[in-house]
Amino acid sequence: MKENLVIVESPAKAKTIEKFLGDDYRVMSSYGHIRDLKKKSFSIDEKTFEPQYEIPADKAKLVAELRKRAEESTTVWLASDEDREGEAISWHLSEVLGLNPETTKRIVFHEITKNAILEAIQHPRTIDLNLVNAQQARRVLDRIVGFKLSPLLWRKVKPALSAGRVQSVAVRLIVEKEREVNSFQGESYYRVTAVFTIPGKSEEVKAELNRRFNTQEEAKAFLEQCKNSQFSITDITTKPLKRSPFPPFTTSTLQQEAAHKLGFSVAQTMSLAQRLYESGRITYMRTDSVNLSSLCLGASKKVISETMGKEYVKTRNYQTSAKGAQEAHEAIRPTYMENAEIEATPQERRLYDLIWKRTIASQMADAEIEKTTVTIQIDGCEETFTANGEVVKFDGYRRVYRETTEDNDENESGILPPLTPGQTLTAKEITATGRYAQRPTRYNEASLVHKLEELGIGRPSTYASTITTIQQREYVQKGDKPGEQFDSEVFTLAGGEIKHTTNKVVIGAERGKLLPTDTGTVVNDFLLEYFPEIMDYNFTADVEKNFDEIAEGKKMWESVIKTFYKRFNPLVEKTNNIKSEHRVGERVLGNDPTSGKQVSVKIGRFGPVVQIGVAEDVEKPRFAQLKKNQSLETITLEEALELFRLPRELGDFEGGMVSIGAGKYGPYVLHQGKYVSLPKNIDPMTITLNEAVDLINQKRKEDAEKHLRVFDEDSEMEIMRGRFGAYLLYKGKNYHLNKTQQAEIATLTYEQCLTIVEAQDSKPTSRGRFAKK
Helix, strand or coil: CCCCCEEEHHHHHHHHHHHCCCCCEEEEEECCCCCEEECCCCEECCCCEEEEEEECCCHHHHHHHHHHHHHCEEEEEEECCCCCHHHHHHHHHHHCCCCCCCCEECCCCCCCCCCHHHHHHHHHHHHHHHHHHHHHHHHHHHHHHHHHHHHHHHCCCCCCCCCHHHHHHHHHHHHHHHHHHHHHCCCCCCEEEEEECCCCCCEEEEEEECECCCHHHHHHHHHHHHHCCCCCEEEEEEEEECCCCCCCCCCHHHHHHHHHHHHHHHHHHHHHHHHHHCCCCCCCCCCCCCCHHHHHHHHHHHHHHHHHHHHCCCCCCCCCCCCCCCCCCCCEEECCCCCCCCCCCHHHHHHHHHHHHHHHHCCEEEEEEEEEEEEECCCCCCEEEEEEEEEEEECHHHCHHHHHHHCCCCCCCCCCCCCCCCCCEEEEEEEEEEEEEECCCCCHHHHHHHHHHHHCCCCHHHHHHHHHHHHHHHCEEEEEEEEEEEEEEEEEEEEEEEEEEEEEEEEEEEEEEEECCHHHHHHHHHHHHHHHHHHHHHHHHHHHHHHHHHHHHCCCCHHHHHHHHHHHHHHHHHHHHHCCCCCCCCEEEEEEECCCEEEEEEEEECCEEECCCCCCCCCCCCEEEECCCCCCCCCCCHHHHHHHHEEEEEEEEECCCEEEECCEEEEEEEEECEEEEECCCEEEECHHHHHHHHHHHHHHHHHHHHHEEEECCCCEEEEECCCCCEEEEEEEEECCCCCCHHHHCCCCCHHHHHHHHHHHHHHCCCCCCCCCC
């Protein structure tokens, strides 16, 4: 029997820690939370707001094993992560396992190294109930919002939707950005650049005019004026600049830089960082702090001076400025600064390399740059040309690492040749290029994280799950935008003549952006109309401040929840009682010129649809699904009617006509009375006969594989293959087969099957979740 039991939340972490402790220590994993709110019920007392927890069935065996080992041990050490979630895991373990507070010790560490673990063992503490309460408040409030709003969305918009305190605000940001992009009216202008030469020399000087022209006429008139102008240098300004390194990584800055430099998604970055932490390579990856330990500062100084020289060393202590920083321990850094490389998977090595370079650069000297600005006068004009040049005198931290923003801001002018005031230049070429104002840029994962952090919404540790959730719920999708093509008029003055050319340019093309779906837009508008407080950016940020104050022991978590619930619940009841003739998000486009019936667009059960007619009409309404590139907000009446060009007849197959139609559930192939749904990636307006025949044959094959046995005694009795194994189909009704019966389907008799049917028919029907009471 081992005297000490150490419980952590992940098996990988347990494996690493076990190496550092002696034979008297057993290290076990709780595999995350061992209990949580019940999944299928509200699980919160609406008077006291006390949460009702349960141990999931899949954790029962693990809990029994942990309880047994805890009883056998003299001392139990709870070593879950050092943040609020980790503190809550330790508290739940203490409660469920019935641990004695006097013999139970809580230890925390922000890196999994031998020294850190042994140091934590020397300085245990008790569970911090303030941190537990802050986590509990977040969990309870999010459950209230989710459980109260989601059923409203099912009734008002469509089934299976959900709402969340942070996810709904994230969707709002993306919807508003999309509308900003769509409403943008870009103006054209002309940018003038020039290439000058120095008389008698081969060097060139590139410069830009200090004014932009609004019209083609203004640009051409300027070039005409330049035909006979003299160009001379009136001023040369040289000034030294210093560029300082950025602080080491926090959770959000790591997520952003990994997206920019490595192309990783936020979820991918957090998963890789988790693995690096649990294997002892980096410090804890959920942190708002930019602080570095004295041990790290000393190790970094040694590495820099030995590999690059003492002139590159500059020890820096960064201060955390994040609002409500809850993990003010240490930034994300390598545990051993002397390890510039590690043995790991290729992706883990790339992320580790980024962390190592950012950390080491933060302790290096400034980059020293000499910036030169040259002003070139145009004889007889108010406008001037400006040429810029930069010379790096000392690369400093840039020898190791450059921030993405520095890469983007890099001056293209480079080094200027030797110049003197009063010197005359010759204009080799002056070009006026037609440009268009850039529309706002849509969010990608990195820029959304930056915006959420700027507004104080959520916490860096929750950004990955938030971004994943809004995509899984199909409120947002990651995609590309092709942009629009424009003609760019270019006028070039060279050799005393002005030449005109036209170039094709694409404006607004974007890749890997977060785009709102029609469902996401409709849900956003519904919540904004009826629950503006939940969707308010300041409210969401204020909630985070309340959680911070609970964690600091300044507020009681129950009072924070009670205040919110008093305002929120009446709004839910009021909205629930509102009746409307139209479904939420429905938009009337006009009338069908052929039938005179109303044409509208709305969210249907399977996505956005166009509907001709209304439910009250004698004839059933007709439906057509919107195409991928169409939107409820922008589709026109003409575009909607175009979708009803179906059915299309494609041709004959096996003596029957193959046609393409559209129904309430989407487009389909119809052949000899049988329907085949069209996959989403196939356009019903362009599908060919051969493609349709392939789908028909594929459906026949799938159907044949489903029919395992048909009985001669009664053709209505069949054994079918389903998603969860074999089952009986009799007179249009399904009957369950247990594992023994499924194993014997080849030998089951008709009489045995009839007995199964009669037995299940005699049982009372179970009431489902949504059964009417």
